[in-house]
Amino acid sequence: FYMPTLYPAASFSQAMQVLQTQDVLIGQIPEVKDVLGKIGRVESALDPAPAAMVETYVMLKPESEWRKGVTPRDVWDEINKVATLPGVTPASALQPIEGRVVMLQSGIKAPMAIRVYGDKLDTLADAAMDVAATLKTSPLVNAGTVNPDIVLGKPYIEFTVNREASSRYGMSASMVNQVIETALGGMNLIKTVEGRERYPVRLRYNRDLRERIDQLSRLPVVTHSGAVVPLEELATLETTWGPGAINSENGRLVAHVSFMTNGAKGDLESVTAIEKQLREAQLLPPSDPNRLALPAGYSLEAVGSFRNQIEANTRLMWIIPVVIMINLLLIYFEFRNLPIAMAVFTGIPVAFAGGMVLVAWMEVELNTAVWVGFIALFGLAVDDGVVMATYIHQLLKRRKVNSVEEIRNVVYEAGLKRIRPCVMTTVTTLAALVPVLIATGRGADVARAMAIPVFGGMLAEPFTSFIVPTLYSAYLETKMRFGFSDPLWEGTEEMPATQEEELMN
Numbered sequence: 001f002y003m004p005t006l007y008p009a010a011s012f013s014q015a016m017q018v019l020q021t022q023d024v025l026i027g028q029i030p031e032v033k034d035v036l037g038k039i040g041r042v043e044s045a046l047d048p049a050p051a052a053m054v055e056t057y058v059m060l061k062p063e064s065e066w067r068k069g070v071t072p073r074d075v076w077d078e079i080n081k082v083a084t085l086p087g088v089t090p091a092s093a094l095q096p097i098e099g100r101v102v103m104l105q106s107g108i109k110a111p112m113a114i115r116v117y118g119d120k121l122d123t124l125a126d127a128a129m130d131v132a133a134t135l136k137t138s139p140l141v142n143a144g145t146v147n148p149d150i151v152l153g154k155p156y157i158e159f160t161v162n163r164e165a166s167s168r169y170g171m172s173a174s175m176v177n178q179v180i181e182t183a184l185g186g187m188n189l190i191k192t193v194e195g196r197e198r199y200p201v202r203l204r205y206n207r208d209l210r211e212r213i214d215q216l217s218r219l220p221v222v223t224h225s226g227a228v229v230p231l232e233e234l235a236t237l238e239t240t241w242g243p244g245a246i247n248s249e250n251g252r253l254v255a256h257v258s259f260m261t262n263g264a265k266g267d268l269e270s271v272t273a274i275e276k277q278l279r280e281a282q283l284l285p286p287s288d289p290n291r292l293a294l295p296a297g298y299s300l301e302a303v304g305s306f307r308n309q310i311e312a313n314t315r316l317m318w319i320i321p322v323v324i325m326i327n328l329l330l331i332y333f334e335f336r337n338l339p340i341a342m343a344v345f346t347g348i349p350v351a352f353a354g355g356m357v358l359v360a361w362m363e364v365e366l367n368t369a370v371w372v373g374f375i376a377l378f379g380l381a382v383d384d385g386v387v388m389a390t391y392i393h394q395l396l397k398r399r400k401v402n403s404v405e406e407i408r409n410v411v412y413e414a415g416l417k418r419i420r421p422c423v424m425t426t427v428t429t430l431a432a433l434v435p436v437l438i439a440t441g442r443g444a445d446v447a448r449a450m451a452i453p454v455f456g457g458m459l460a461e462p463f464t465s466f467i468v469p470t471l472y473s474a475y476l477e478t479k480m481r482f483g484f485s486d487p488l489w490e491g492t493e494e495m496p497a498t499q500e501e502e503l504m505n
């Protein structure tokens with residue numbers, strides 16, 4: 001979804017020419033299948049897009065048909081390279097729905113931006129340019145994607161009516177203004193009735209004539225006396241520069257400097273570092289050329305889709321501990337013994353370590369999807385430990401144990417009986433995750449991010465089949481050596497005949 005913006009000075013015909021040229025250039029990239037571009041906006045206050053914003057939908061070929069070694073980031077960089085024409089601002093990589101959501105949330109068309117708050121449009125424009133220059137020096141920012149808002153980049157044509165000259169032709173200032181308004185802006189004169197439908201008839205000059213600024217002063221005007229005179233005899237034409245759009249937030253004027261990171265760090269980590277760099281740049285001495293000098297009362301704020309991640313992280317800060325505590329409580333209610341429950345609980349840190357190792361090895365950002373995967377992993381991580389501890393528990397209740405050696409024999413015997421089902425469970429879980437890890441369709445990136453910690457944790461989880469019996473045995477041996485009694489080794493329950501024969505064999 002290629003979504004650049006033309007400079008506000010561009011006319012409609014120029015914008016159409018740029019759009020058609022971009023479509024041709026993008027279509028020549030080997031990985032591109034189809035290109036569909038549009039320009040303009042809906043005549044509605046609900047559409048946040050500026051009138052000169054280009055929206056080009058780029059459909060790519062399957063990755064199997066791409067050139068060898070080409071990544072999606074390479075394709076996007078090539079699109080930006082060939083389509084960034086003179087007068088066109090760079091664009092950030094977004095998906096169609098993602099782009100709409102980001103624009104509605106933050107008013108920008110990029111994953112992230114620095115919002116500059118100010119009080120005057122002229123100083124706000126200068127501040128946005130200064131922030132953009134500072135961002136381009138950051139090692140975490142892709143300098144080619146830095147795009148400040150053009151606050152004062154739209155040309156305006158001002159007509160100053162010459163009242164004395166107009167009165168000589170029998171025209172007042174309001175009459176001259178009405179002629180200019182009708183010629184350039186248009187005016188609905190009558191309505192035509194077509195059956196039950198009614199259409200307004202609008203009068204104004206042709207577009208080609210209206211866009212020729214140098215010829216506007218020669219436009220013919222029919223005066224009240226019937227004479228035809230050029231417009232320059234009735235009014236003075238002057239071209240000035242003003243805002244293309246005035247944006248405000250919380251009652252203050254704002255300008256945005258959008259950018260993209262270079263991928264060296266995650267979005268949240270990059271934005272945090274960039275905010276720190278901007279604060280430090282404002283504290284530099286006035287003699288330093290790298291100093292970011294903002295007018296008094298001006299402030300900066302980072303905005304973008306990463307705000308959703310911050311909110312999610314805030315929720316996860318209490319959700320993850322609650323999930324861990326629920327796991328511990330369920331294990332405790334199963335065994336009614338805190339040391340044994342803690343021994344089984346060791347499966348969670350072991351699996352967590354395995355998941356983190358795989359996440360780091362695959363260089364995956366710790367986003368919300370990854371943490372959701374860890375939450376799912378915490379529920380699976382104690383399965384082998386519960387199986388082992390439950391079987392040891394059952395054997396101890398059915399046998400009378402009198403020595404440390406007998407405790408070890410029971411634990412060893414239980415481990416041999418339950419290692420196979422534990423391994424089978426782990427292998428089937430890993431096999432089920434393989435299709436998710438190698439998927440490449442829509443939404444595969446989110447599913448893969450959730451599956452990576454689960455896969456890494458389940459690779460490390462079989463170690464709990466050795467850790468839990470060892471800790472279980474150490475706990476019982478310690479109690480026996482210090483002379484404590486435990487109903488587990490009293491052998492109070494009878495063993496079923498079939499199981500007793502199986503153990504004897």
